[in-house]
Amino acid sequence: MRIKKVAHCLVRVPFSETIHWGSGARAGTTRPHCRIETEGGIEGWGETQCLIDSVPAAFRAVTDIVEGYPVCDVERLHRHVLGAGYYHRKRAAVMATAALEMAMWDAFGKITKQPLWALWGGAWRHEVRAAAYTFTRDPTDLAKRLGQLIDAGHSSFKVKIGFDAASDIALAEAARTAIGNTELRLGVNGAWAPGTAKRQPSKLAAFDPAYVEQPLELSDLSGTALLRSAQSVPIALDESAYTLQDVSQILQAQAADFILLDPHQAGGLWQVIKAAALCEAQGIPVGLHSAGELAVSQAAYIHLASAIPNLSLAIDTERAYLGGDIAHDIPALRNGAFDTLDRPGLGVSVETEMVNQFRVDAITCAYLDADRPDWFPIKPAY
Numbered sequence: 001m002r003i004k005k006v007a008h009c010l011v012r013v014p015f016s017e018t019i020h021w022g023s024g025a026r027a028g029t030t031r032p033h034c035r036i037e038t039e040g041g042i043e044g045w046g047e048t049q050c051l052i053d054s055v056p057a058a059f060r061a062v063t064d065i066v067e068g069y070p071v072c073d074v075e076r077l078h079r080h081v082l083g084a085g086y087y088h089r090k091r092a093a094v095m096a097t098a099a100l101e102m103a104m105w106d107a108f109g110k111i112t113k114q115p116l117w118a119l120w121g122g123a124w125r126h127e128v129r130a131a132a133y134t135f136t137r138d139p140t141d142l143a144k145r146l147g148q149l150i151d152a153g154h155s156s157f158k159v160k161i162g163f164d165a166a167s168d169i170a171l172a173e174a175a176r177t178a179i180g181n182t183e184l185r186l187g188v189n190g191a192w193a194p195g196t197a198k199r200q201p202s203k204l205a206a207f208d209p210a211y212v213e214q215p216l217e218l219s220d221l222s223g224t225a226l227l228r229s230a231q232s233v234p235i236a237l238d239e240s241a242y243t244l245q246d247v248s249q250i251l252q253a254q255a256a257d258f259i260l261l262d263p264h265q266a267g268g269l270w271q272v273i274k275a276a277a278l279c280e281a282q283g284i285p286v287g288l289h290s291a292g293e294l295a296v297s298q299a300a301y302i303h304l305a306s307a308i309p310n311l312s313l314a315i316d317t318e319r320a321y322l323g324g325d326i327a328h329d330i331p332a333l334r335n336g337a338f339d340t341l342d343r344p345g346l347g348v349s350v351e352t353e354m355v356n357q358f359r360v361d362a363i364t365c366a367y368l369d370a371d372r373p374d375w376f377p378i379k380p381a382y
Contacts, residue, residue, distance in 0.1 A: 001038060001070045001111065006063045006100070008034040010056060012360040013294060014323040019135035022162030022191045023377040025369040029292025029322070032056055032096075033355065034063075036103045038071060044107030045350050047296035048099035049264035051366045058089060059096035071104040071111070074270045081267075094243060094267035101268035102300055102346070109345030116303040116346065120273060128305040128338040129314035131156035131185060133290065133321075137163045139174035146178040149320070153335030156183040156314035158213075162191035165382055169203050176207040183314070187213040190239060193380040194223055201233040211236040211258050217379045225255040236260060238289045243267065247275040251282050258313060262289040263300060272304055280310040287313030295327035298338075299346040302331050306340045326354045 014028040032055060036044045050056060062081050069077060078097055086093035109116050117123050132154040134145050146157060159175045161168040168186075175184055186209045192200060197215050204212065211234040216223050218239040228235045238260035241247050250256050259279055263272045272288075279286050288301050288311070298319065305311045319333055327348045331338050341347035369375055 001040070001072065003036050003066050003069045003071060003104070004039045005037040006034060006066060008032060008059060008063065008099070009355065010050070010360050010363070011294065011326060011355060011358045012364065013292075013325065013358050015321040016323050017321065019321060020137065020369075021135055021160045022189045022381060024367040025371070026292075026366045028364065029294070029318070030360065030363050031292070031294050031297070032059055032099055033296065033326070034059070034099045034103050035350075036066075036071070036100070036107060038107055038111070040111070042107045042110050044071065044103040044105070044110065045296050045346065046099035046101065046103030046106065047294060048095050048102070049262070049291045050095065050363060051291075053363055054089060054092035055095045056363070058086060058092040059099060062086070062093070062096045062100060066100055069104070071107045074101045074104055074268060077101055077104065078267050078271060091242065091265075095264050097267045098264045101270065102263070102296065105269055106345040113344050115342055115344060116269070116300070117307040117340065120303070120307040123306050123340055124309045125306055126340045128302050128340070129156060130154070130317040130333060130336055130338060131158045131183070131287075131314040132336070133316060133318050134159050137167050137171070139170045142171055142174050143178040146175060150179065152320075155336050156185070158185040158187055158316060160187045160189070162188040162381070165196060165200065168200055172204050172207045172209065183210050184208070185210050185213060185236070188215045190214050190217045190379040191381040192216055193382065196380070196382055197223070197227050198230075201227070201231040205231070205233050209233055213237070213260070214239045221249060221253040221255045225253045228255060228257065234258060238262070241275075244271055244275050244278070247278055251278060251284070256284065258285055258287065260287045260289040260313075260316070262291070263304070264291070264297070265289070269300055269304060273308065276308045276311060285310050285312045287311065288315040290316035290318045292318045292322070294322070295325050295330040295348045296346060296350065298331050299341055299348045302338045302341055303346070324354075324358060326350050326358065
């Protein structure tokens, strides 16, 4: 049950195309992966999000803590990392911790011969709906992309807006026309200034969005609460909702109708379960934020969504853009949904040769745009 070895590496899988959003452009997804081995020879895999260099730096330091740890001590690990001084770099620390914690759960599930959802209270649902992402500021291109995603069976769509005030409306209108009465989500990524946020929802309401996501800068919970109370379009938060404490503050401020959680940003799968429970007590549905998950994290998402009752929102996914992966038995996305995974642990078999194919030594920045060398994102943008 105790951790004997930890190995880790950076993996970068290219996207099938460069995606554009209000905060920059990305041509691939870089994910730190770790593999632990227990004293009994059981292997566990973990994955996390990585957009900047502070995450692998924190991960290298955090690995020193876990030697000899029982794989079931995930709560202790989370608190140990922060208590070791990494609360000073909390956003990097929680991402680093998430990979190790995920690997510990994977190993624990294999030891107990149970899928993770069975360790978390059983399967609440047996199918996990997925919301398709779009990344374009061209309304004509958006309509074409949405048509393809409808043909693939999706019934929930997340459209990135937040480029400028005019395209917010044009993209929402094009999306509603393309998808008919199906679910439309609009992601702003904190691009609106408070004055813009007073004007845009009334214009967007005609397109009946399920919610507008992260309309204001992530720390402005008081402004988001005022916006939520002053107009009819529901508000979702994700960038504001990294940690358990963040979620608690959102609930106290009454700043969101929906919250999108992320185990990589929370510090682990167990932290997401606890945050979802806080939301459940307030009647708030939750979903899962996507940042280009590969097979290991995608499996973890499916287990979370299978087990958590109020994780009723279709989970975000960027799988349509991946140009590869690190496992052959990746969770299948069929007709806009994933099936529950029944194998022990995470239920995916990472292939070492596939990992080696995509190994890299550095992170390619996700917040800049090579086509605009003098540009950088600001929040709020307009």
